[in-house]
Amino acid sequence: MIAYLQDVAVLTRKDLLLELRSRETVPAMLLFVVAALVIFHFAVPEDLEPGTEEVVAKGLLWIAVLFTALLGLGRAFASEREQGVLDGLVLAPADRSAIWLSKSLSVIAFLLLMEAVALPAFALFYTTVDGPTVAAVLLADIGIACVGSLLSAMALASKTRELILPLLFLPLAVPIIVAGVGASIDDPGRFLGFLGLYDAIFAIISWAAFDYVVVE
Amino acid sequence: MSTAEKYVTAAYLVVLAFVLLYVVLYAFKMSRLEREVAELAELAAARDGRQAEPERDRSVVG
């Protein structure tokens, strides 16, 4: 167990250090989410009633977060792919699900960094961000990272790579959006509970399934 | 036929159309499979004929 966690720690540290030095993914995500929020203003008609505008804007926040996450997830295994390192990792005498867990943790870190900018920007451009929204975003990060890491690894085997990841991910993301927007707008308790359930279920099966999608 | 009857019948007909389309596609597939079997039968016959020829010399390696 300890060895497993040590493996996870080493791999996560590697991912975070790589990103710190190369600064490829997170800045792009930051810029993308802000750009998306700006574009949304032009996409929404001007003369909405105040109440409606807030509700619509909350929905747009979730779209922005989701698609920015997709951007980052597309790059999740990029370094492993480019350096040809994945085979080495897989052959290492470690539980391969540690790769998945470390990747999920680093994706969560990237998402948190992105949201640290996105949420204040959203509060500035549109409407205040309340507690339930933040809680929902945090819970959603877990689900997005867990499922996204697994799907990203699956996409590695595909010839269409970055193209296929959104197709695989978006149907699975529908419950996240439903719950996230629901928690932001309406009754937080129920929707946050559902998000937690989603995270638990999909984290477990992603963890269990990772081994099968990377070994040749 | 009332409007409701027309639509309900349309629904059942759509189901029938899908199944029939499936049959049509399968008919195509069957003819392709038959063609392939015929080709393979020819290949097998040719191979049987070739095995009557003497074997080629094998070069010694190493």
Next chain:
Amino acid sequence: MSWWNRPGPSLAVGAFVLLLAGIALAFWWVPEDVDQGFSQKIFYIHVPIALTAYACFGWGAWKSFRLLWKGQEKYDLESYTAIHIGVIFGVLTLVTGSIWARISWNVWWTWEERQLVVFLILFLFYSAYFMLRYSIDPGPLRQRISAVYALFGAVLIPVSFLAVRLLGTLLHPNPLLTTRGPQMSGSMLGTFLVCFAGVIALGFALYQTELAGKRLDRRLRELRKALA
């Protein structure tokens, strides 16, 4: 070979008899629904098709589980075929559901009918299954990845149902209509069951046919390689 995998016409014959009987019952024997009138009769085909689609996805997920558990290659083909038939029935569900929405509410689509929304999500999901499969080179990795994805689909079904249900409480506290009436009279239930049995048998018969075709394909390819 278990009876459902053995090739043979018994299942197709059963489907033929049951479906014909069911449709005849639906159109000529069972009385019209008091509230909805003649348009209610669409349920005798729409609901069985939806249930059969779910059954196919579940069957595909089961075969996927067996593949990951036992590693026998045959499960990949069976899972793939089951999901293919499931998608066909899923599309049919959406089409018949759309027709029903047109009759009931004069629109070709509504977001209020939970079953249709869930099927839309599933349709997107399983379409991606095929895109995934076609973009990976054949081999054990493709089999495993397809199997994992199919299992995710099976998990997604109840999760998205729950999500859509929660969404219903968010936007519309009172759902407009449920797909099943609160109680079905005896004759309605009987007709429904016959249609259901017929549609499931049809689904299974199609599954058998397609599986046989795919297996033949594979054997012919192997033969060709052996003879070349």
